[in-house]
Amino acid sequence: MNDLSGALTWEERVTFTLRSLYARYGYQPYKMSKFEEYDLYVRNKDFLISDSVITFTDTTGQLMALKPDVTLSIIKNTRDEGSSISKLYYNENVYRVSKSSGSFRELMQVGLECVGGIGTADVCEVLWLAASSLAAIRPEFVLDVSHLGLIGAVLSSVPAEAEKALLVSIGEKNPYGVADTAREYGIDPQAEQDLKTLASLAGPAAEVVPKLEGIAVRYGAIDALGELKTALSVFDGTPLCAGIRVDASVLDDMKYYNGIVFKGFLRGVPESVLSGGQYDRLMKRMHRDSRAIGFAVYLDGLERLETDGKAPRYDSDVLLLHDPDVPPAVLREVKERLIADGLSVRSAVSRDPKIRAGRIVKLTGDSGSWEVTDLG
Template sequence: MKTGKKIEFDAGVLDDELRTALDLRQLYLENGFSRSRIGKFERYDLYREHKDFLVCENVISFSDTDGSLLALKPDVTLSIISGFDDSSSKAHKVYYDEDVFRVSGWTGRFKCCRQVGLECFGKVSGSDFPLVLNLAMESLARLDGQYVIALSDMNIALKALGLFCKTEAEKAQAAALAKSKNHAGLRSFIAGRAGNQNGRLDVLMSLFGLVSAPDSGCLDDVRRICSELNAVKEYDSFRRLFDDDRISGNAEHIQIDFSLLGDMSYYSGLYFNGFVGNSGEAVLSGGEYEKLLRKMGKKGKAIGFAVYLDRLGNLRRSAEKC
């Protein structure tokens, strides 16, 4: 690995966002991830084909001088994955620090946001999953001492919903109710279509009602629930994560919550959101996106996350008040 010449300067010249970005880049570099650099433009078709994967499907598009349609990048993962060669026998481990152009959910207008994150894809090994989750937690710890990572497993949640929902559209409606924690609505929606199924609906509701640190009591509850919902294989895979000391050692910062669900057509397996004190919204999100790889015709597994530096404004403002 090339090591650059060290430059000394006063850290005061860096604004908060840049300082945080450099801090995270250093963390990822030290953990074996190399920098991925991509341009600000991308083929518009990439986003048209995978619009459900985007945080927001609005894209700023324009014609290049040759007439081809381009877009200002609203996402980084799609660009990284579209360019990767899946014939390599290794896992690709990259990090990025890029501007993305998205519509703000609050103002409804486009804005440029700085996003730092990492991706691990290709021949991913079992130990890479706890590595990435741990780096997500370390990233949050560097943003604020008070942090929580909400963790779900989409394979478990979707297997459970699949027992009650006949079609993908029904599953999506049920997932939307679960995501908003509208438990009364979820129960009534499922009961109206599939009935109580000899008490199995109560078990499903206990899966989506569970919000807990991954202590032994919680994991026992999840195992019992999963065995009643025919999701033992999925549970065993999820459970292995907590055999890793980096994860079990940080259990007080983890909140297991199976109602946390990403887009069903792209994510499978682990899915997580990170929160820091006073941020008001998730400042980190990530998970396993093997289904995206398949949609792009690539082999292997994939897991990654993004840190939304533009969402740290609230945190900074409240720190200034103190």
């Protein structure tokens, strides 16, 4: 079979690469409808990246929504089956407000979910696949990892009304905001210092984890720190290890998430392009006993990536300009010679300024003699 990679767009190539990666690890494809009942999303609005949802009323009078998310649909359509585990991957168009344009767009999202009686090995595998996904797109990546059990333990020692402001400051890496809230609510100085540490601590696991041990001991979060260490150990001695950081300020909504959480970044993109974690609390909110972990890669965020050797720079490698009276057989022969060299070729009588081509080739002559000139 011919290699069709040159015919794929950059987005299609990324999607194919990630799907192949997940399939190699035993994940099965998941396909969903373009829309679900709106009630599914409105009951879990805070879980969505954007709370703006496109709705319509179907012929039965039921309020429906164009899907803004895939995870909720997967939870809805899987069942609790004891120790059984569903390992699913997807590439789906979702409909939500784009980060780049600020308006509703149809966006491609690729990701995976591991749902059921999951254990430590499954958590480690998903974390490994998250890092591998980033590396498959661009070698220069960072995967920030944390454990919500650490910050949750510290927050349990402060007034409940202070939690929201503290979480905002920690998520923004703002220790000054933590200090302001601590003064306002009379938070214990040790707890204030520990929260400021969580807001600012980030770096390689070997440097950061020892600094978290005191916090874990003080607030009874030894198990959480142990789970974080175990999850990170999957990268020991591997090429991916250089891109892994522990960042205690990585947060997700604690009404839905628990345990390991992570965000992925690529050089050239100013915001996270991958987000995931354990969401057992979301499962409980949806009356499920199973555990779950997963992540999504947001391809709309990748639009800002610089063009590299894997991305198409031109509409066609070669623009073949020819006289109107060139015989079709001659034109075909010249095009096939260029195509045989692995080039994509577009032919035209005149140049269209909207068409980007790597080279321009001119075919001229008369009925007995035709000449090919490379114009560069």
